[in-house]
Ligand code: KIV
């Protein structure tokens with residue numbers, strides 16, 4: 362290993378696996394591919410694309426991503442059993458430098474209650490599973506699930522055996538987010554000192570955020586010698602989530618004096634990728650979320666504003682452009698041309714095709730008729746709507762008319778278009794205008810969907826701001842997310858419901 366490699370922390374992103382385990386965050390194949398391409402462009406070294414044995418959809422997604430994304434190593438998760446390992450390999454084998462990630466729980470509570478196996482049985486299972494994995498694939502990662510609560514001597518024993526059996530990466534996960542940074546440092550130091558063959562593997566960490574310490578614990582692991590960090594965009598993941606990729610990367614970059622290591626991440630792509638994942642999963646990024654939140658470079662107090670004008674470093678420890686936030690949020694207007702829009706989209710991290718620019722430009726022009734000032738955030742919302750429509754559009758929104766008021770039952774007429782034919786339906790009823798529109802969408806499409814989640818959010822400020830709607834609907838036991846944006850929230854809601862319907866139709870062959 363060269364000294365440069367030693368100093369590089371491998372960024373292993375698990376947004377598409379652990380991240381997708383966040384309730385309501387499921388993504389379809391097109392969306393997973395979109396995220397995987399964005400992660401590779403971000404410079405992620407290893408992309409955990411899914412858990413192939415769990416469903417046909419996961420298998421297909423891992424396989425497609427492995428075939429498509431060539432500039433990152435693609436990884437698939439497997440329990441430490443032959444069927445999982447073989448299935449993971451079947452999904453991955455056409456990838457460049459694919460990796461099988463085998464996990465086995467090692468803590469007393471998991472041994473006793475989940476696996477009902479003693480230490481010797483576990484050691485034998487780990488060796489057998491890893492050796493089988495190695496017979497298929499040269500790149501094997503082994504995770505000792507719940508390593509944070511595993512007796513340290515047993516953990517060292519498992520890791521030594523795992524390396525002997527052929528694991529090139531050994532992961533020490535804090536599965537339940539229980540450790541403190543000090544304990545994590547101790548754990549990694551002990552493993553590094555006591556496992557005699559540790560120099561043959563990369564030590565990794567995977568921290569959950571149950572006590573809000575995932576990033577601190579991952580950094581503590583790096584300080585103790587870990588050279589791979591497992592993380593997700595926006596910190597999404599099981600329960601309270603995982604270590605946030607953007608936080609670990611910017612902490613390393615900003616505090617190089619404390620962490621003398623580097624990552625391969627192209628940091629000015631962090632905000633666009635964060636937005637992409639947030640729109641696709643419907644998991645909104647809180648305004649005060651470190652690195653990628655909307656407020657991170659906003660200064661409210663007069664004293665702070667004065668300081669930043671004199672020298673940004675008075676109150677900013679990072680430069681907005683380093684994380685991909687444009688400081689010149691210039692107002693776009695009626696007279697901005699197609700080229701200016703394409704250029705601004707590029708600055709915001711979207712290299713659109715000519716056809717995509719046509720759609721975005723047409724939507725932008727419509728928006729300038731409704732809204733005096735159009736900001737970057739407005740343009741991003743339009744582009745993200747297009748991202749959602751990557752689904753081959755089947756149903757399209759036409760127009761709507763509603764009469765409603767306090768104490769009155771709403772009456773909604775909706776026009777929608779399917780394969781060039783216009784369909785119209787009028788409903789009376791519902792709790793309000795959005796509910797009435799939802800009922801009309803159901804009537805027209807004859808699809809028995811149930812609305813499970815609905816969120817509306819203002820893209821910018823002001824009375825003419827666009828409303829961004831994200832909705833989760835259920836159809837035949839499966840969840841689908843829809844997205845819509847408009848200055849009119851009823852229209853945005855209709856577009857979001859229709860978007861979800863189109864995603865259902867796209868997947869209908871699997872029903
Ligand atoms: O949290 C965890 O332990 C995991 C493993 C599969 C690495 O997600």
Ligand code: ZN
Nearest residue numbers: 379536567599
């Ligand atoms: Zn996890």
